[in-house]
Amino acid sequence: MSSAPATERTPGASDARKVSVAQILVYELRVRDAMTQPAITAAPGDTLRSIQHLMKAQRISGVPITDGGALLGIVSIEDIIWALDKGYIDDPAEQHMARSVITLRDYFTLVRAVAEFDRHEFGRFPVLDSNDHLVGVITRGDITTCLMQHLERRAEEALAHEAELRAARTADRTAHRVVVRAPVRTGDYDNAGKVSQRIRQLLRDRGIDPEIRRRAAVVAYEAETNIIIHSLGGEILALIDPEKIVIEAVDTGPGIENIDQAMQEGWSTAGRLPRELGFGAGMGLPNIKRCSDKLEITSDNEHGTRLHAEVLIKKAGTTS
Amino acid sequence: MNTHLIKLEELLPSIQAQLLTGSAQADVDGCYISDLLSDVLARAQPGVLWVTIQTHRNVISVAATKDIAAVLFTCDRRPEPGIIAEAEDQGIALLRTSLTTFEAAGRLWESGLRE
Numbered sequence: 001m002s003s004a005p006a007t008e009r010t011p012g013a014s015d016a017r018k019v020s021v022a023q024i025l026v027y028e029l030r031v032r033d034a035m036t037q038p039a040i041t042a043a044p045g046d047t048l049r050s051i052q053h054l055m056k057a058q059r060i061s062g063v064p065i066t067d068g069g070a071l072l073g074i075v076s077i078e079d080i081i082w083a084l085d086k087g088y089i090d091d092p093a094e095q096h097m098a099r100s101v102i103t104l105r106d107y108f109t110l111v112r113a114v115a116e117f118d119r120h121e122f123g124r125f126p127v128l129d130s131n132d133h134l135v136g137v138i139t140r141g142d143i144t145t146c147l148m149q150h151l152e153r154r155a156e157e158a159l160a161h162e163a164e165l166r167a168a169r170t171a172d173r174t175a176h177r178v179v180v181r182a183p184v185r186t187g188d189y190d191n192a193g194k195v196s197q198r199i200r201q202l203l204r205d206r207g208i209d210p211e212i213r214r215r216a217a218v219v220a221y222e223a224e225t226n227i228i229i230h231s232l233g234g235e236i237l238a239l240i241d242p243e244k245i246v247i248e249a250v251d252t253g254p255g256i257e258n259i260d261q262a263m264q265e266g267w268s269t270a271g272r273l274p275r276e277l278g279f280g281a282g283m284g285l286p287n288i289k290r291c292s293d294k295l296e297i298t299s300d301n302e303h304g305t306r307l308h309a310e311v312l313i314k315k316a317g318t319t320s
Numbered sequence: 321m322n323t324h325l326i327k328l329e330e331l332l333p334s335i336q337a338q339l340l341t342g343s344a345q346a347d348v349d350g351c352y353i354s355d356l357l358s359d360v361l362a363r364a365q366p367g368v369l370w371v372t373i374q375t376h377r378n379v380i381s382v383a384a385t386k387d388i389a390a391v392l393f394t395c396d397r398r399p400e401p402g403i404i405a406e407a408e409d410q411g412i413a414l415l416r417t418s419l420t421t422f423e424a425a426g427r428l429w430e431s432g433l434r435e
Contacts, residue, residue, distance in 0.1 A: 192377075193381025193382070193384075197381065197384065217385040218385055222358065222361065278357040278376065278378065282358075
C-alpha cells in the first residue's frame with residue numbers, strides 16, 4: 001500500500017463545505033495512491049501449481065503474468081480450480097492464463113476505479129503506468145483502506161488546525177499575524193461589504209481600538225466597493241499584525257486613468273446603477289486616504305490597479 | 321462633544337416610525353442624513369441614527385463599518401426581509417416612516433436630537 005505525498009493538495013476549508021471529504025478524496029486520489037505495489041507476479045513459464053502456492057502464501061486471489069515488466073496475462077483462483085479439476089495444474093501459466101486483461105492506469109482517479117469495479121466483476125485490476133509497465137494491483141479493499149487513511153489524516157489536520165487557532169487566540173493574540181484573502185467580483189453589489197465585514201470582525205475579536213477599527217473598516221469597505229464598481233474583478237488582502245493593519249486591493253483592470261483626479265472629492269466615473277445604490281459619490285479614494293496612515297496606488301491599463309493602505313495600531317498608553 | 325443619549329422609543333412616535341428590528345430601548349446620540357454611502361463613511365459619527373432613502377443591503381454594511389446604532393428609512397421605503405435579518409445579526413436597529421427625510425429631520429430635531 002502506498003500513500004500519496006502529504007503535500008499534494010491541501011484545499012481550503014471553505015472548499016470542503018458543500019461536498020463530503022470522502023467525495024472529494026475519490027476525485028483527488030489516484031489509483032497509484034491506493035494500489036498494492038510492487039505487484040506479486042509470476043513468469044509465463046511458471047507452473048500453475050507454483051502460482052497456487054504463491055496465492056496461498058501471499059493470500060491473494062489473482063497473479064499477473066509478466067515478462068520484463070510487460071503484462072502478458074493473469075491467472076485467477078478460478079483458473080487454478082479449473083486446472084486442478086481438469087488435471088493440468090503442472091502446465092506453465094502461459095498455456096492457460098487469461099490474455100485479454102482489463103487494466104487500470106496508475107493515473108486514473110479512484111472514482112473511475114470504483115466505476116470499473118462496478119462495471120466488471122473482477123476482484124482486482126492490474127495497474128499499468130503510461131509506459132504500459134505493470135506497477136501494481138488494486139482491489140476494492142485497497143481503495144477502502146486508502147480512503148480511510150486519508151480521511152483520518154484530514155481529520156487530524158483539521159483538529160490540529162483548530163487547536164492551533166484556539167491556542168493563537170488564547171495565548172498571545174497580539175503576536176499572531178492574521179491574513180484575510182478574498183476574491184471580489186465586478187458588479188456584485190449584493191455581496192459588497194462581505195470581505196470588509198470579515199476584516200471588521202477580526203479586528204473586533206482582537207480588541208483593536210474602535211476608532212482604529214472603524215478607520216480600517218472604511219478603507220476595506222471602500223477598496224472592496226471600488227473593485228465591484230470600477231474593475232473587472234480582483235481581490236482584497238488584509239494583514240493584521242501588532243503594529244498595523246495592511247489592506248491591499250488588487251484588480252485586473254482596466255486601471256485608473258488619472259489617479260490625481262480620482263483622489264479629488266466628488267470626482268467619479270461610476271455608472272447609473274451604482275449611483276442609484278448610493279455609491280459613486282466620488283469619495284471612495286479620498287475616504288481611504290483620510291482613514292489610512294500610508295497609501296500607495298499604482299495603476300495602469302495593462303496590470304490594473306493595486307492599492308496598498310496601512311492603518312497603524314497605536315501602542316497601548318500612547319495618545320494621538 | 322456633548323453625548324446626550326436618546327432612546328429610540330422617545331423618537332418613534334414623533335416621526336411616526338415603525339421599528340423593523342432592534343430594541344426601542346437602544347440609544348442614539350446624534351443623527352446623520354445622507355444617501356451617499358461614502359459620505360456616511362466619511363462623516364457619520366458612531367452611535368448615531370442615520371436617515372436615508374437607500375434600502376439596499378450596503379446600507380447595513382456601511383452602518384456596521386461605522387458602528388452606527390440605527391437606520392431610519394424615509395419616504396415609505398422598506399428594506400427586504402433579508403436585509404432586516406442582516407441588521408439584526410449586526411445589532412443595528414432599523415426603522416421606517418412614510419415621512420420625507422426633511423419632515424423626519426425636523427421632528428427629530430424637535431424631539432431633542434440635536435447633534
